[in-house]
Amino acid sequence: MTQIFGVDVGGSGIKGAPVDLARGTLTTERVRIPTPQPATPDAVFDTIEEVLGQAEWEGPVGVCVPAVVVDGVAWTAANIDPSWIGTDAATELSKRCGSTVTVINDADAAGVAEMRYGAGQGIRGVVIVLTLGTGVGSAMFVDGTLVPNTELGHIHYKRRIAERSVAARLVEDEDMDLERWAKRLDGYLQMIHRGFFPSRIILGGGISKRFDVWAEWLDVPCDVVAAELRNQAGIVGAALNLAVTEEL
Numbered sequence: 001m002t003q004i005f006g007v008d009v010g011g012s013g014i015k016g017a018p019v020d021l022a023r024g025t026l027t028t029e030r031v032r033i034p035t036p037q038p039a040t041p042d043a044v045f046d047t048i049e050e051v052l053g054q055a056e057w058e059g060p061v062g063v064c065v066p067a068v069v070v071d072g073v074a075w076t077a078a079n080i081d082p083s084w085i086g087t088d089a090a091t092e093l094s095k096r097c098g099s100t101v102t103v104i105n106d107a108d109a110a111g112v113a114e115m116r117y118g119a120g121q122g123i124r125g126v127v128i129v130l131t132l133g134t135g136v137g138s139a140m141f142v143d144g145t146l147v148p149n150t151e152l153g154h155i156h157y158k159r160r161i162a163e164r165s166v167a168a169r170l171v172e173d174e175d176m177d178l179e180r181w182a183k184r185l186d187g188y189l190q191m192i193h194r195g196f197f198p199s200r201i202i203l204g205g206g207i208s209k210r211f212d213v214w215a216e217w218l219d220v221p222c223d224v225v226a227a228e229l230r231n232q233a234g235i236v237g238a239a240l241n242l243a244v245t246e247e248l
């Protein structure tokens with residue numbers, strides 16, 4: 001059984017666990033440590049080392065972060081400390097951990113996990129995975145291949161950055177009415193549909209647990225389903241990304 005440790009760097013917690021890549025499941029309970037504030041690269045790297053220490057893990061580590069990542073280097077920092085921009089997180093973490101570390105955008109990680117083990121299995125054409133949380137992350141696939149760093153949460157919708165209008169945070173932290181939010185989300189999904197004509201849109205993030213309640217307000221003319229891996233998708237996808245990148 002190939003096992004790789006996956007780490008998901010989120011706004012409130014840094015979570016990690018070894019992943020069984022044959023099944024896409026965690027092999028032990030995940031370790032969770034609150035995200036340091038400010039979440040500067042060094043503070044986050046220290047915390048990742050702490051997560052690995054608590055899990056007693058030595059070996060390859062796949063990490064995902066809420067930033068555009070190209071060749072291990074962060075290019076944006078919408079919901080983390082701005083000092084991430086330009087940081088070569090993969091090189092720095094590989095040095096600290098003494099083993100291979102890969103870094104990928106968090107929504108891309110959730111997406112690759114859904115495509116391999118969840119709601120995207122076997123779906124050809126364009127598939128779009130959106131993570132609805134504090135921000136809105138996106139992952140796009142063409143016949144199963146990831147087009148990385150699509151950042152559809154940052155395109156403009158109704159004259160604002162889309163994630164300001166449709167992030168789940170509006171319902172979860174700011175008490176927006178669920179129907180109002182879902183109808184807004186529908187407008188945004190319709191715009192995405194007009195741009196990419198996806199075969200399927202997969203919606204993730206904590207709010208997707210209640211997908212059955214709010215799906216009735218969606219009218220977008222394509223297949224829209226809830227993500228299946230729920231809050232493990234980032235960890236599983238981060239580990240899978242390492243395996244794919246390193247051809248393990």
Ligand code: BGC
Pocket residue numbers: 065066067068076078079105106107108131135136137138151153154163
């Ligand atoms: C970031 C994305 C990230 C998403 C979800 C957005 O604000 O720009 O890179 O995937 O939040 O965390």
